[in-house]
Amino acid sequence: MMNSEPDSSHRLDILRDVLHQIETLRIKRQQEARDRPHPLLKRFSQQELADEACPTYRNLLEGRSRRVPNQTMIMQIAQYLECSAQERNNLLLAARYLPENLELEGIALKQALEQAQQVMGMLPYPAIIVTHTLSVHAANNAFQRVFEIPPLEALQKQQRHLFYFLFHRDFPMRARSTFNDQARDVWHVQASLGIDLFKHSNILYQFEPWYQQLIEQFSTLSDFRAYWGQESQEQEGKPLPQKNTPSKIVLSRNAETSELLPIQLRQIYISVCSHKYPCIAAFLPLDEAARVVFASLGSAKESSEHLSPYPVSHM
The missing domain is CATH 3.30.450.180 (Beta-Lactamase)
Structure with a gap:
């Protein structure tokens, strides 16, 4: 993480940014699934995200946990949300992690x-x-x-x-x-x-x-x-x-x-x-x-x- 030990206030700002990014992507995928059913029947609900990718997600949304997900968890969430390379890197940056190296261009x-x-x-x-x-x-x-x-x-x-x-x-x-x-x-x-x-x-x-x-x-x-x-x-x-x-x-x-x-x-x-x-x-x-x-x-x-x-x- 770029800031290894942020203070409590800064950590809440990071968590707010991360949750905003996740929810924006989740709602987008949910709307897409309504228009065209997902081949794996994903519903992209908050509960399904918690079940499939991040067990503490509901606690984070409700404020019972204030711990920013680690990098591995962010990648799992990105995988569940079927993120593009840019969307995945936006999630990593929101959590103050370095983005994944993309291919040379x-x-x-x-x-x-x-x-x-x-x-x-x-x-x-x-x-x-x-x-x-x-x-x-x-x-x-x-x-x-x-x-x-x-x-x-x-x-x-x-x-x-x-x-x-x-x-x-x-x-x-x-x-x-x-x-x-x-x-x-x-x-x-x-x-x-x-x-x-x-x-x-x-x-x-x-x-x-x-x-x-x-x-x-x-x-x-x-x-x-x-x-x-x-x-x-x-x-x-x-x-x-x-x-x-x-x-x-x-x-x-x-x-x-x-x-x-x-x-x-x-x-x-x-x-x-x-x-x-x-x-x-x-x-x-x-x-x-x-x-x-x-x-x-x-x-x-x-x-x-x-x-x-x-x-x-x-x-």
């Missing part, structure tokens, strides 16, 4: 993306740059060749997203990741982890309009809604798995022989700034077949660079 985001681009340019592995929405900002040549995807600029904006890469049946990445039973089983795990990663990275944004629009957009993709509806690791309170995650199995083409080989890859994330996003997702080779495919990309590149750009004249 403007010049800071531009600089972070430029730095990520520089780092990715030095990697010898397939890699992409993703933002917190899991949109794909950039992809290196190795990624495009290993997964045989078209250049990003050739894709529509809504297609430049990990969910599209994962779930669209006609997209090369899904087709090449489900070529046999073992690969299909791994793909199922990767799809669930992709959903969990999005939910975990955007848990504070789930009531933002862009979040809802994004889910609606991808709900047209095969299997997406089924995976989205599964209970996530984050919802169960479990940490997202890092170790023991199965390696990615994909069919990739040897650039020298054109032979399709099943290869195993390990996906890692590389941060480039103080925020988690934007970050680089890189794919490391785990078996000999993957190393052969990666080496062939370099050999093919060297061969093309050594070709003369001019026609050879014969004497």
